[in-house]
Amino acid sequence: MRITVKVGSNVLTRKDGTLDVTRMSALVDQIAVLHQQGVQVILVSSGAVACGKSVLRDKVNIDHLDNVQQRQLFSSVGQAKLMNKYYEFFHDWNITCGQVLTTKVGLSTPDQRENQRNCIETMLGQNVIPIVNENDTISITELMFTDNDELSGLMSTMMHSELLILLSNIDGIYTGNPADPASQLIRTITASTNVEQYIQTSKSSAGRGGMQSKHKTARELAAQGINVIIANGKRDNILLNLIRPGVDGHPVINTDVPCTIFK
DSSP: OEEEEEEOHHHHBOTTSOBOHHHHHHHHHHHHHHHHTTOEEEEEEOOHHHHHHHHHTTTOOOTTSOHHHHHHHHHHHHHHHHHHHHHHHHHTTTOEEEEEEEOTGGGSSHHHHHHHHHHHHHHHHTTEEEEEEEOTTTOOGGGSOSOHHHHHHHHHHHTTOSEEEEEESSSSOBSSOTTSTTOOBOOEEOTTOOOGGGOOOOOOSSOSOOHHHHHHHHHHHHHTTOEEEEEETTSTTHHHHHEEEOTTSSEEEOTTSSOEEEO
16 A cells, blocks of 8 residues: 655744654654554655744855845755654654655656655665655756646656645645635545536645645645545644555545545
8 A cells, every 4th residue: 555645834833933843753753553553654844944034044054145146045955854854753653764855856857756756665674664845955946837736646647656645734625715604625526527617726825835835736646546635734644544454455535534536
């Protein structure tokens, strides 16, 4: 059983923009349990830029830098901090993780995709958890992924994942503003379900994506036969409550957990 889990910046950061190490540790604990159950997990993790901002915000003057330069600076520092924390947390479980930095250009040809696929297959075959992120230090605007939602979709397709879980800071897609008590969570979306009018176009301050990109990625993967779940990464034990390995090795989804499932 193989799944891809994408963790957004808004899950891994606090309101002040600093890394939420408590939440990060809790997510690692859940992935470690799945790993011990025989589930192969590919982790696509945002958070490097937010980490870099929190480290550098009082130490550098960035007023003269454009958006790309700022992103390159923050990610170069933040990626080191992010991976160091992941390494520590997985090491506590006696699990090894490895870093996979990629770019849109690096997946643009069959040979390059195959090379990356072989790398991740080798890691999984040796029980190493791949932690994937875009290499923002060398990416420029026109050659960047839209966001890590797009990247996690490409990884799921390339690595033949059975399930993609997109962790955000809300439970899924609602019939209105999630903050409005009158809004209702849409539990299941199929090819014939029209939810375009409900998709919020706003984005979090921490990340590049938003519900619009999650919806687009989920639709594309569902059309390929890969189930996608949008769920709240700030809920305790969200991953372990959502899925478990079935008797046939395929993931069993707990539909009682608040989330949006694309089929």
